[in-house]
Amino acid sequence: MKLPICNFDAKNTVLCPKCESNVESGIITKADVDASIILARLAKSNQIIDQFSLYSCKEFNGNFVLTLAKNDIMIIRQSRVLYRLLQEQFHGKIWLVEDDKNDKKFIEDLFFPTKILSINSVWAPGGVQKTKAVVSGKWTPRFPIDTNKIIQIVKNARNLDIEIEFEEKRR
Ligand SMILES: [Zn+2]
Incomplete structure:
Protein backbone atom coordinates (compact mmCIF):
# COMPACT_ATOMS: atom_id res chain seq x y z
CA MET A 1 0.00 0.00 0.00
CA ASP A 100 -3.21 12.52 -13.71
CA LYS A 101 -2.35 16.15 -14.34
CA ASN A 102 -4.74 16.32 -17.28
CA ASP A 103 -7.83 18.44 -16.48
CA LYS A 104 -9.93 16.65 -19.07
CA LYS A 105 -9.25 13.28 -17.46
CA PHE A 106 -10.01 14.73 -14.04
CA ILE A 107 -13.42 15.98 -15.21
CA GLU A 108 -14.15 12.67 -16.95
CA ASP A 109 -13.39 10.76 -13.76
CA LEU A 110 -15.78 12.95 -11.74
CA PHE A 111 -18.57 12.23 -14.23
CA PHE A 112 -17.96 8.48 -14.41
CA PRO A 113 -19.95 6.44 -15.50
CA THR A 114 -21.58 9.22 -17.54
CA LYS A 115 -19.78 9.91 -20.79
CA ILE A 116 -18.33 13.28 -21.61
CA LEU A 117 -18.54 14.11 -25.30
CA SER A 118 -16.24 17.10 -25.33
CA ILE A 119 -14.34 19.45 -23.10
CA ASN A 120 -13.33 22.78 -24.57
CA SER A 121 -12.22 26.21 -23.47
CA VAL A 122 -14.76 28.86 -24.28
CA TRP A 123 -14.90 32.61 -23.73
CA ALA A 124 -17.81 33.62 -21.59
CA PRO A 125 -19.29 37.15 -21.67
CA GLY A 126 -16.98 39.60 -19.94
CA GLY A 127 -13.86 37.99 -21.34
CA VAL A 128 -13.74 35.18 -18.80
CA GLN A 129 -12.35 31.88 -19.94
CA LYS A 130 -14.50 28.91 -19.06
CA THR A 131 -14.24 25.21 -19.66
CA LYS A 132 -17.31 23.75 -21.24
CA ALA A 133 -18.07 20.07 -20.77
CA VAL A 134 -20.75 18.48 -22.91
CA VAL A 135 -22.34 15.47 -21.22
CA SER A 136 -23.90 12.69 -23.24
CA GLY A 137 -27.68 12.28 -23.14
CA LYS A 138 -30.09 14.62 -21.48
CA TRP A 139 -30.56 15.83 -17.97
CA THR A 140 -33.40 14.28 -16.03
CA PRO A 141 -34.30 14.64 -12.35
CA ARG A 142 -32.85 11.16 -11.92
CA PHE A 143 -29.42 12.12 -13.22
CA PRO A 144 -27.23 10.51 -10.56
CA ILE A 145 -24.48 13.10 -10.39
CA ASP A 146 -24.74 16.45 -8.66
CA THR A 147 -23.32 18.75 -11.32
CA ASN A 148 -23.10 21.67 -8.89
CA LYS A 149 -20.75 19.62 -6.76
CA ILE A 150 -18.62 18.87 -9.79
CA ILE A 151 -18.43 22.59 -10.59
CA GLN A 152 -17.24 23.28 -7.03
CA ILE A 153 -14.72 20.45 -7.00
CA VAL A 154 -13.18 21.45 -10.34
CA LYS A 155 -12.95 25.07 -9.18
CA ASN A 156 -11.30 24.10 -5.90
CA ALA A 157 -9.02 21.37 -7.18
CA ARG A 158 -8.04 22.76 -10.58
CA ASN A 159 -9.06 26.43 -10.42
CA LEU A 160 -11.18 26.03 -13.53
CA ASP A 161 -14.63 27.47 -14.09
CA ILE A 162 -16.63 24.83 -15.82
CA GLU A 163 -19.93 25.02 -17.52
CA ILE A 164 -21.86 21.81 -17.97
CA GLU A 165 -24.11 21.30 -20.91
CA PHE A 166 -26.13 18.25 -21.86
CA GLU A 167 -26.05 16.87 -25.36
CA GLU A 168 -29.84 17.04 -25.58
CA LYS A 169 -31.00 20.31 -24.17
CA ARG A 170 -33.92 20.62 -21.79
CA ARG A 171 -37.05 22.06 -23.23
ZN1 LIG B 1 5.37 9.13 8.98
Whole structure:
Protein backbone atom coordinates (compact mmCIF):
# COMPACT_ATOMS: atom_id res chain seq x y z
CA MET A 1 0.00 0.00 0.00
CA LYS A 2 1.14 3.51 -0.81
CA LEU A 3 -0.22 6.41 1.21
CA PRO A 4 0.46 10.14 1.69
CA ILE A 5 1.74 9.27 5.20
CA CYS A 6 3.93 6.34 6.29
CA ASN A 7 2.12 3.00 6.35
CA PHE A 8 3.26 2.51 9.93
CA ASP A 9 1.67 5.81 10.96
CA ALA A 10 -1.58 4.98 9.19
CA LYS A 11 -1.81 1.53 10.76
CA ASN A 12 -1.14 2.84 14.23
CA THR A 13 -3.01 6.15 13.88
CA VAL A 14 -0.02 8.19 14.97
CA LEU A 15 2.18 10.56 13.00
CA CYS A 16 5.96 10.32 13.00
CA PRO A 17 7.87 13.64 13.25
CA LYS A 18 8.37 13.73 9.47
CA CYS A 19 4.67 13.30 8.66
CA GLU A 20 3.75 15.67 11.48
CA SER A 21 5.92 18.38 9.97
CA ASN A 22 4.42 17.70 6.52
CA VAL A 23 0.99 18.37 8.01
CA GLU A 24 2.20 21.53 9.76
CA SER A 25 3.72 22.89 6.56
CA GLY A 26 0.63 22.02 4.55
CA ILE A 27 2.30 19.47 2.26
CA ILE A 28 -0.30 17.00 3.44
CA THR A 29 -3.72 17.81 4.82
CA LYS A 30 -5.87 16.40 7.57
CA ALA A 31 -8.01 14.78 4.86
CA ASP A 32 -4.90 12.98 3.55
CA VAL A 33 -4.16 11.68 7.05
CA ASP A 34 -7.76 10.61 7.72
CA ALA A 35 -8.10 8.82 4.37
CA SER A 36 -4.76 7.05 4.92
CA ILE A 37 -5.94 5.79 8.30
CA ILE A 38 -9.24 4.61 6.78
CA LEU A 39 -7.50 2.70 3.98
CA ALA A 40 -4.98 1.17 6.37
CA ARG A 41 -7.80 -0.04 8.59
CA LEU A 42 -9.68 -1.58 5.66
CA ALA A 43 -6.48 -3.12 4.33
CA LYS A 44 -6.14 -5.23 7.48
CA SER A 45 -8.99 -7.40 6.25
CA ASN A 46 -8.93 -6.65 2.54
CA GLN A 47 -6.01 -7.74 0.39
CA ILE A 48 -7.15 -5.73 -2.62
CA ILE A 49 -7.13 -2.46 -0.68
CA ASP A 50 -3.77 -3.49 0.78
CA GLN A 51 -2.34 -3.09 -2.75
CA PHE A 52 -3.79 0.40 -3.35
CA SER A 53 -1.82 3.56 -3.97
CA LEU A 54 -3.54 6.61 -2.52
CA TYR A 55 -1.83 9.83 -3.60
CA SER A 56 -4.09 12.30 -1.88
CA CYS A 57 -7.49 12.99 -0.43
CA LYS A 58 -8.93 16.47 -0.74
CA GLU A 59 -12.04 17.53 1.08
CA PHE A 60 -14.36 20.24 -0.24
CA ASN A 61 -17.59 20.81 1.69
CA GLY A 62 -18.06 17.18 2.58
CA ASN A 63 -16.89 15.86 -0.77
CA PHE A 64 -13.85 13.64 -0.66
CA VAL A 65 -11.75 13.53 -3.81
CA LEU A 66 -9.51 10.49 -3.64
CA THR A 67 -6.61 10.37 -6.05
CA LEU A 68 -5.63 6.79 -6.65
CA ALA A 69 -3.58 4.75 -9.12
CA LYS A 70 -5.33 4.08 -12.43
CA ASN A 71 -5.52 0.36 -11.79
CA ASP A 72 -7.03 0.83 -8.33
CA ILE A 73 -9.83 2.94 -9.80
CA MET A 74 -10.52 0.27 -12.40
CA ILE A 75 -10.81 -2.34 -9.66
CA ILE A 76 -13.20 -0.21 -7.58
CA ARG A 77 -15.37 0.59 -10.60
CA GLN A 78 -15.76 -3.11 -11.26
CA SER A 79 -16.84 -3.92 -7.73
CA ARG A 80 -19.94 -2.44 -6.17
CA VAL A 81 -19.03 -4.15 -2.89
CA LEU A 82 -15.63 -2.52 -2.77
CA TYR A 83 -17.06 0.87 -3.71
CA ARG A 84 -19.65 0.66 -0.93
CA LEU A 85 -17.07 -0.48 1.56
CA LEU A 86 -15.02 2.64 0.82
CA GLN A 87 -17.97 5.03 0.59
CA GLU A 88 -19.29 3.92 4.00
CA GLN A 89 -16.11 5.08 5.69
CA PHE A 90 -16.41 8.71 4.63
CA HIS A 91 -18.88 11.28 5.95
CA GLY A 92 -19.64 12.55 2.50
CA LYS A 93 -19.52 11.52 -1.10
CA ILE A 94 -16.30 10.04 -2.42
CA TRP A 95 -15.06 10.93 -5.90
CA LEU A 96 -12.39 8.75 -7.44
CA VAL A 97 -9.85 10.35 -9.74
CA GLU A 98 -6.72 9.07 -11.36
CA ASP A 99 -3.33 10.44 -10.54
CA ASP A 100 -3.21 12.52 -13.71
CA LYS A 101 -2.35 16.15 -14.34
CA ASN A 102 -4.74 16.32 -17.28
CA ASP A 103 -7.83 18.44 -16.48
CA LYS A 104 -9.93 16.65 -19.07
CA LYS A 105 -9.25 13.28 -17.46
CA PHE A 106 -10.01 14.73 -14.04
CA ILE A 107 -13.42 15.98 -15.21
CA GLU A 108 -14.15 12.67 -16.95
CA ASP A 109 -13.39 10.76 -13.76
CA LEU A 110 -15.78 12.95 -11.74
CA PHE A 111 -18.57 12.23 -14.23
CA PHE A 112 -17.96 8.48 -14.41
CA PRO A 113 -19.95 6.44 -15.50
CA THR A 114 -21.58 9.22 -17.54
CA LYS A 115 -19.78 9.91 -20.79
CA ILE A 116 -18.33 13.28 -21.61
CA LEU A 117 -18.54 14.11 -25.30
CA SER A 118 -16.24 17.10 -25.33
CA ILE A 119 -14.34 19.45 -23.10
CA ASN A 120 -13.33 22.78 -24.57
CA SER A 121 -12.22 26.21 -23.47
CA VAL A 122 -14.76 28.86 -24.28
CA TRP A 123 -14.90 32.61 -23.73
CA ALA A 124 -17.81 33.62 -21.59
CA PRO A 125 -19.29 37.15 -21.67
CA GLY A 126 -16.98 39.60 -19.94
CA GLY A 127 -13.86 37.99 -21.34
CA VAL A 128 -13.74 35.18 -18.80
CA GLN A 129 -12.35 31.88 -19.94
CA LYS A 130 -14.50 28.91 -19.06
CA THR A 131 -14.24 25.21 -19.66
CA LYS A 132 -17.31 23.75 -21.24
CA ALA A 133 -18.07 20.07 -20.77
CA VAL A 134 -20.75 18.48 -22.91
CA VAL A 135 -22.34 15.47 -21.22
CA SER A 136 -23.90 12.69 -23.24
CA GLY A 137 -27.68 12.28 -23.14
CA LYS A 138 -30.09 14.62 -21.48
CA TRP A 139 -30.56 15.83 -17.97
CA THR A 140 -33.40 14.28 -16.03
CA PRO A 141 -34.30 14.64 -12.35
CA ARG A 142 -32.85 11.16 -11.92
CA PHE A 143 -29.42 12.12 -13.22
CA PRO A 144 -27.23 10.51 -10.56
CA ILE A 145 -24.48 13.10 -10.39
CA ASP A 146 -24.74 16.45 -8.66
CA THR A 147 -23.32 18.75 -11.32
CA ASN A 148 -23.10 21.67 -8.89
CA LYS A 149 -20.75 19.62 -6.76
CA ILE A 150 -18.62 18.87 -9.79
CA ILE A 151 -18.43 22.59 -10.59
CA GLN A 152 -17.24 23.28 -7.03
CA ILE A 153 -14.72 20.45 -7.00
CA VAL A 154 -13.18 21.45 -10.34
CA LYS A 155 -12.95 25.07 -9.18
CA ASN A 156 -11.30 24.10 -5.90
CA ALA A 157 -9.02 21.37 -7.18
CA ARG A 158 -8.04 22.76 -10.58
CA ASN A 159 -9.06 26.43 -10.42
CA LEU A 160 -11.18 26.03 -13.53
CA ASP A 161 -14.63 27.47 -14.09
CA ILE A 162 -16.63 24.83 -15.82
CA GLU A 163 -19.93 25.02 -17.52
CA ILE A 164 -21.86 21.81 -17.97
CA GLU A 165 -24.11 21.30 -20.91
CA PHE A 166 -26.13 18.25 -21.86
CA GLU A 167 -26.05 16.87 -25.36
CA GLU A 168 -29.84 17.04 -25.58
CA LYS A 169 -31.00 20.31 -24.17
CA ARG A 170 -33.92 20.62 -21.79
CA ARG A 171 -37.05 22.06 -23.23
ZN1 LIG B 1 5.37 9.13 8.98
